[in-house]
Amino acid sequence: MHSCQRGATLVELLVAITLVGMVFAIAVTLFVFGQRTFALTLAQADLQTSLTAASESIVSKVRNAVEVSVSDDASGKGADCIYLGNSGGVSTLLYDKEGASGVPLVGTRVENVQFALASSAGGCVLTIDLASSSKGRSSKLSTSAYLANIKEGAFSPDSGLYLRFTLP
16 A cells, blocks of 8 residues: 555545535625615615605695695694595505595605694794604604795694695
8 A cells, every 4th residue: 555645534524514614604694694784774765765755745735835734633724634644554644635535645654744833034834754664664754844935924833743735
């Protein structure tokens, strides 16, 4: 027999396989963690986009109002009303307009809404606070809009769940 045989012993092969297995396990763990993080970040971005779309939709409807009021009461003056309601088992913003009731304002899931009116520089500022959650993530958005057609004294500063307004 030759005393200069080349090759790996069984112990060396087992050590090599164990090290390769550990590196592979770490790589898989990092990949799975990255996938979960990506999914959660995507869900958060989707929530924020939905709340922004809801806010922009509300502001576009109310921007030209000549009368506006906010209350916690479902009844009140004003032909148009935006509020949080239930559409198809999902909590969403609904829009009541003369002749149409409970029309979903935007295709988004909003779980909480609060409207507030305040005086500012001789006019009216509408503040909209929206909140929603999905896949263990929650998001909040607050937007303010100056309503140029509403003059000071033509509204009462208040906050509530129902936004009523009259368009020209």
